[in-house]
Every structure is written in structure tokens, then in C-alpha cells.
Amino acid sequence: xxxxxxxxxxxxxxxxxxxxxxxxxxxxxxxxxxxxxxxxxxxxxxxxxxxxxxxxxxxxxxxxxxxxxxxxxxxxxxxxxxxxxxxxxxxxxxxxxxxxxxxxxxxxxxxxxxxxxxxxxxxxxxxxxxxxxxxxxxxxxxxxxxxxxxxxxxxxxxxxxxxxxxxxxxxxxxxxxxxxxxxxxxxxxxxxxxxxxxxxxxxxxxxxxxxxxxxxxxxxxxxxxxxxxxxxxxxxxxxxxxxxxxxxxxxxxxxxxxxxxxxxxxxxxxxxxxxxxxxxxxxxxxxxxxxxxxxxxxxxxxxxxxxxxxxxxxxxxxxxxxxxxxxxxxxxxxxxxxxxxxxxxxxxxxxxxxxxxxxxxxxxxxxxxxxxxx
Numbered sequence: 001x002x003x004x005x006x007x008x009x010x011x012x013x014x015x016x017x018x019x020x021x022x023x024x025x026x027x028x029x030x031x032x033x034x035x036x037x038x039x040x041x042x043x044x045x046x047x048x049x050x051x052x053x054x055x056x057x058x059x060x061x062x063x064x065x066x067x068x069x070x071x072x073x074x075x076x077x078x079x080x081x082x083x084x085x086x087x088x089x090x091x092x093x094x095x096x097x098x099x100x101x102x103x104x105x106x107x108x109x110x111x112x113x114x115x116x117x118x119x120x121x122x123x124x125x126x127x128x129x130x131x132x133x134x135x136x137x138x139x140x141x142x143x144x145x146x147x148x149x150x151x152x153x154x155x156x157x158x159x160x161x162x163x164x165x166x167x168x169x170x171x172x173x174x175x176x177x178x179x180x181x182x183x184x185x186x187x188x189x190x191x192x193x194x195x196x197x198x199x200x201x202x203x204x205x206x207x208x209x210x211x212x213x214x215x216x217x218x219x220x221x222x223x224x225x226x227x228x229x230x231x232x233x234x235x236x237x238x239x240x241x242x243x244x245x246x247x248x249x250x251x252x253x254x255x256x257x258x259x260x261x262x263x264x265x266x267x268x269x270x271x272x273x274x275x276x277x278x279x280x281x282x283x284x285x286x287x288x289x290x291x292x293x294x295x296x297x298x299x300x301x302x303x304x305x306x307x308x309x310x311x312x313x314x315x316x317x318x319x320x321x322x323x324x325x326x327x328x329x330x331x332x333x334x335x336x337x338x339x340x341x342x343x344x345x346x347x348x349x350x351x352x353x354x355x356x357x358x359x360x361x362x363x364x365x366x367x368x369x370x371x372x373x374x
Contacts, residue, residue, distance in 0.1 A: 004112055005340040009324065013334040019365045022334040024160065024306050026356035030226040031266065031273050038229075038262035050257040052249055054082025058264040062218075062233050065267040070192075070203045078238040081245060082260060084252040085230035086190045086219040091117050092234075093186045093215045094152065096247035098123040102151040107137070109161055109341030111188065114154050123152065127344050132311055133300050135164040142177035150183040155204070158191040158304030161341050161352045165195060165303035168202045175209035184240065185210055190219035193274050195304040196282040205235060212237045215244065220263040224273065225356075229259050281306070281356060288355040291366035306356040309338060313349040315374045320348050323374065327351070331372035333365045 006023065013020035029035065046055075053059065059076040066072045074080055083089040090113060098104060100122035106114050107128045118125050126145045130137065146153065155174065158165040178185065187204040195201055204214040218233035220226065232255075236244060266273075288308055289299045298311040317323045320337035328334045335353045339346035355362060 005321070006112065006336060009328065009334050009336055012325075012328045016329065016332065018328050018332040018334045019361060019368070020334045021353040021355070021357065021365055022336045024354045024356070025227045026225045026306065027358045027361065028225050028356075030224050031270055034224055034226070034262050034266040034270060037265040038258050041258035041261040045261055046257040048257075050254050050260060052254050053245060054080070054255065055257060055260045055264065058082055058260045058267075061264040061267040062235070066203070066205075066235065068271070070201065070206060072203060072205045072235075074235055075238070079235055079241055081234040081241060081248060082255050083232035083234055083248055084255045085221070086188065086217050086232040087113050088230075088248070088252055089217045089232035089234045090114065090154075090186065090188060092244055092247040092251055093217070094118055094121045094123065095251075096243040097152050097184050097186070097215075099151075101149075103147060103149045104152040104154065105142075105145045105150055105183075106154050106343075107156070107159070108343060109159075109338055109347070110154070111156055111160050112341065115343055118152075118154075124149075125343070126150070129342075129345055130159075130162065130164075131347055132162075132309070132350055135159065135162040137166055137170050137173070139173040139177060142174055146177050146181060146183065148181060150178075150181050152186055153178060153183055154186045154188065156188040156190075157204075158195060158201075160191065160305050161307055161336070161338055162309060163300075163302030163305050163307050165199055165201070168207065171202060171204055171207045171210065175207055178213070179209070183213070185214045187214050187216050189216055190222045191305040192218060193223045194278065194281060194306065196278060196285065196302065199303055201304075212239075215240055220266070224263075224266055224270070225277065229263070231255060231259055231263050284355045284357070284359070284362060287359065288353070288362050288366070291362070292369065295366060295370040295372075297369065300350070306354050308353050308355050310335075310351045310353065311349065312351060312374075317374060318348055320351050324351055326374075327369075327372060331368045333368050333372075
């Protein structure tokens with residue numbers, strides 16, 4: 001497999017000292033109460049293998065959390081599983097659901113792990129292409145991509161890298177496109193709590209036509225700005241969960257119990273974290289967006305996740321990779337070309353920036369961007 005553009009851009013940042021707005025992780029350390037609970041659990045809690053499906057306290061906390069926040073009723077014993085990160089959950093789902101030659105529909109631009117995992121599972125990818133500025137999920141494009149051979153549809157909502165969020169009408173249109181097939185929706189909802197402008201996340205599990213054919217994947221790391229903890233939250237109907245569990249068993253088998261205990265504590269006791277977290281990230285988004293406009297760039301709307309995209313077409317740029325290279329070496333700011341998130345017919349005029357950084361970092365980056373001449 002080749003070196004990804006993400007690794008390449010991060011290496012440039014390390015080698016040159018450029019400000020790294022390419023990789024998607026926050027500068028903040030996450031809630032202290034949850035981190036203290038993890039430290040306490042390391043010293044006083046379980047240090048041997050926890051149950052494969054996750055400790056009971058965390059599975060119950062996941063079900064309770066989604067009941068409060070998304071109105072979804074889940075049986076923690078039959079419909080909830082814990083994995084070593086959301087990417088492991090995606091891998092487990094694709095390995096469980098795809099056999100050689102089965103079709104998997106991927107919506108591009110897409111998280112870079114999807115396609116390699118589909119191919120490793122023996123799946124045949126089919127693509128739905130989104131385009132700026134609104135990255136609209138067109139019902140006709142979905143219907144054209146989904147066939148009787150489709151076994152999996154992968155949706156990232158909110159979507160990395162575009163920052164777009166899809167509501168109930170979009171999910172119902174997707175359900176209609178999947179009707180008449182036995183396809184399963186792998187709904188990657190890791191950004192479910194990172195939404196802006198008063199927007200409430202709509203989970204695919206809340207759409208009746210999708211309830212029993214959806215694997216919902218969440219991330220405690222994204223919820224609590226603890227991305228290095230790698231705690232994935234998986235929810236699905238029992239007939240799907242049985243297959244997912246067998247796949248998970250032969251990937252990582254289980255996940256550190258101390259971190260599971262701390263996440264259970266957070267899900268049950270830290271609801272107050274989410275509103276100020278969203279507000280602060282929205283403030284950073286607006287700070288960076290306003291600064292980009294003042295520097296002569298054209299930012300695109302961001303409804304969720306840590307990322308802000310810049311439309312390079314008004315600058316006459318039609319090679320976003322070359323632009324990002326120049327930006328890194330000449331301006332000292334690292335971004336990621338959105339063309340890297342496509343497999344076919346890429347959009348080559350958009351660059352992605354991560355704004356989940358300290359204000360001073362964003363302001364320093366804006367000063368450099370203002371001096372840069374494309």
C-alpha cells in the first residue's frame with residue numbers, strides 16, 4: 001500500500017516546522033474528570049482481559065446515552081459492542097458483511113480507510129460522487145449506485161472531509177434507494193456530537209426503514225476530544241451484531257478496561273460537556289473562516305466535524321495537491337488536498353484545514369496565509 005497523503009503532509013510539518021492544520025485532532029486534552037477516572041481505573045481497576053463485547057458498565061452507558069440524546073432504544077446485552085477505535089469497528093463491519101465480489105457503495109470524498117478495507121474484504125466498490133459547494137447527496141445518484149449485488153453502503157455523517165451533515169430527509173432517501181436489496185448501512189457517525197449552528201444529529205437508527213439494517217459506529221475519542229484513546233461504540237440489531245462480534249473477536253478481541261471504565265463514567269455523567277465543546281469549536285470555525293476571507297480565500301460551509309474547506313477555484317487553482325505542497329513549504333501551513341479523499345473523478349480545487357486548535361495557532365496560521373500568494 002502507498003504512503004497516504006495524510007502521512008506525507010504530517011511528515012512535511014514535522015520536517016519543516018510548519019503549522020499542522022492537516023491532521024484532525026484537537027489541541028485540548030479532553031475533560032479532566034474522565035482522564036482522572038481513567039488514571040484511577042489503571043491503579044485500582046481491572047487489568048486483565050475484559051469481556052470481548054465490552055465491559056457491562058460501558059455497554060449500558062452507551063445505550064443510555066443514545067436513548068437520551070438520539071431517542072434510540074437499544075438492548076445493551078444484544079445490540080451494543082465496544083471496539084478498539086471506530087476504524088476497527090468499520091473493519092469488523094466490512095469483514096463481517098462482505099464476501100468476495102459483493103458490492104459496497106462508498107460516498108466520495110470519503111474517509112481514507114474505507115476503500116482499502118472494502119478491497120481487503122474482497123468487496124467490489126461502487127462510488128457516489130459529491131461535489132462542492134454543498135456536497136449534496138443526490139437520491140438519483142444513490143439509486144444508480146445501489147444494485148441487487150450491493151451488500152454494504154457506507155455513510156459518514158457528518159462527513160469527513162467536507163463537514164457536511166445529512167438530516168432525516170437524506171436518510172429516508174437513502175433508505176428508499178436501498179429498498180428491495182439486502183444491503184446493510186454502515187453508518188459512521190463518529191462526529192455526531194461535533195455539530196454546529198444548533199444542528200442536532202439524526203442517527204440512521206432513528207429512521208424506521210433503516211433501524212434493522214444499520215450498523216451505527218460512534219467514537220468516544222471524538223465525543224470527548226480524546227482521540228488517542230481509540231474507543232469505538234457499535235450499535236446494531238442482534239442479527240447483525242452476532243456477525244460483527246465474530247469479526248471483532250479475530251481483530252482486536254477487546255479494548256483496555258481502564259479506558260472503557262472512564263468512557264462509561266463520561267457517558268453517564270458528562271452531558272454538560274457537549275454544549276460548551278460545540279460552542280467553542282463553532283467559535284474557532286468562525287474565527288478561522290473570517291480570517292480566511294480577510295486573507296482572500298473562499299471558505300465553504302461546515303456543519304460538523306473539525307474541518308473547514310477552502311474553495312481554490314476562485315484562485316484559479318486546479319491542482320490541490322500542488323497547492324498544498326506550496327502552502328506547506330512557502331507559507332509554513334499544512335493542509336490536505338481533498339482530491340486525496342476520492343478514488344474516481346476527484347475534485348481538485350479544495351483544501352481541508354483542521355480548526356480544532358488553540359486560537360494562537362489559528363491566528364499564526366492566518367497571518368502566514370495572508371502573506372501567501374497562490
